[in-house]
Amino acid sequence: MAANVDPNGPSSAAAGNVPHASPISELPFDILWLIFEKNTFPSSSTDPIRPLSTCIRTSGVCKFWRDIMLQSSIFWGRLIDLGHPFMGRRIGRGEVLKRSGVAPLWIQGTPRNQIVDEFLFSTLQDHWERVEVFDVKPFTHWKGLSIPSDQLWATLLRPAPLLRVFKFGGNFDPPLFAKSTIPLLSNDAPRIEEFSVENVFYxxxxxxxxxxxxxxxxxxxxxxxxxxxxxxxxxxxxxxxxxxxxxxxxxxxxxxxxxxxxxxxxxxxxxxxxxxxxxxxxxxxxxLPCALYLRSWCGSNEVEPPESTLRLACENLLRFLHPVVLNSPAIRFSLGLRKCMWRPFPLAFQMSLFKDCQECLASFNFRDYPGLTRLFMQHLTSSSLLSSIARLRLGIGGNDDSLLIPEFHLMMSKFESVTVLEIPEANLDVIIRLCDPCIFPSLQGLHLIKFIPWEPFGSSPFSKTWEEELYPNGLLLTFLQHRISYDLPITLLDLVSVSMSRVSYPCDMVCLDEILGLTVRYWDQESYSALEYVCGSGNKDALRFASRSECTAQPT
Known part of the structure; x- marks a missing residue:
């Protein structure tokens, strides 16, 4: 902290040199010092003004401010920004380092050219024991030089008594220090907290x-x-x-x-x-409850591990999941069962848990492991985890139905508390055919995330022609009627996410007006807002979202 500045000494503005002084000019020394210190911390990636620029300008406002800045060496120690234009000037580099005195150093950024590279190496050589933050990504790879990379960066093998943050990425091949007899930082960095390196052996x-x-x-x-x-x-x-x-x-x-x-x-x-x-x-x-992100798949010529390994995997997954679910009651569960298009195995399994539909608490993606998929669905079914899920997002694509029975049927029956279902329209077919009619007893809201494409000039496995063959009244209407027949009506149909884009969007949904009391929420392009219509309320034209010609028009 500054040592010889009079805390009561006014700035030129406070002394009356400026008729209408800004309030900040009258702040006491200690408050100004804290403000100036805050300005030395790294700015956000979206902030165009960097700390070094701010501090240089601050020191030029008035004598009082300049005295605070010049006598606070800790500020300048934090301002070694290798990518700043000021560091590209010899006088600028020397002045920042001189003003830092013996304060801890924060060396950050990407060198702009070889001159700044040389400044970086000399600073490390002479002041490594002062470095507190080292967050550098080398710009110059020194190709063609006779000096090996290990020798250039040899300073990083020395003990680092003050080092707290060490982030270092570079294009080193082979990895830096891979053959060194001395370990990185000599295994002596007692204060380090953040550590991230690329192509550096430790x-x-x-x-x-x-x-x-x-x-x-x-x-x-x-x-x-x-x-x-x-x-x-x-x-x-x-x-x-x-x-x-x-x-x-x-x-x-x-x-x-x-x-x-x-x-x-x-x-x-x-x-x-x-x-x-x-x-x-x-x-x-x-x-503590630990968020878990896993992604795994086997090669095309490999087979799944034995069942004992798969059971151990399921047991450990549930061991991590239980405390996460118990401590985060507001959870959205996202489940995907899809066909692996270019692999010999039939299932790609993905499961995710989100807190408040935003923060991800768990994410599992086990492609090419059909045995693990089935076994894990069994374990989920036998646990109590699914019974508390209130929001479910479901995606099933391209699988043979026989692959989903009975594990899928049983697992779906455990979602007793689901009030909101997010699902593509085509997957309603699976719910109708493979699941218990009374599935989702608490379901109130249906959020469609994708419509079956409207294809009047041809058909595909998931086209309107396919839908009309199996469901003459339409798949969506059939599902809504199906729920009513079991006294489990849907009260809210949310089309906002699909109607915002108007891609493959059903233009005329007047048929929904027969589902009395159903609230349809959709996105109105003209008002650019979400609107609602209660079916049976007498204005069914609200369900005519666009003219048929707009929907069936083909690109020219």
């Missing part, structure tokens, strides 16, 4: 991992590497792995003790086979 068993808040692990690390490093990640909040595989000497021993995490709230495992994903899940226990 050891996962380092003691400095104990302060990490986030870890992102990709190739060339293996399952065994991550397993050895878990016990060091005691403060971790988020763990993400991508393309993790079994190493040549990795083994899965069973049983093994789980590593308990007190703060982990987000776990992401992407693009790993079940043989890696399942044992990794098995070894992680969370004190």
């Amino acid at each position: 050891g996962l068993e380092a003691r400095w991992m104990s302060t990490f808040r986030e870890v992102h692990v990709t190739e060339p690390y293996t399952f065994g590497d991550v397993l050895k490093g878990l016990k060091w990640m005691t403060a971790i909040r988020r763990l993400k792995t991508e393309e993790l595989k079994m190493g040549a000497y990795d083994t899965v021993s069973d049983p093994v003790p789980r590593v308990r995490f007190d703060h982990l709230h987000l776990l992401e495992i992407f693009d790993s086979p079940l043989s890696v994903l399942v044992p990794l899940l098995e070894r992680i226990a969370c004190k």
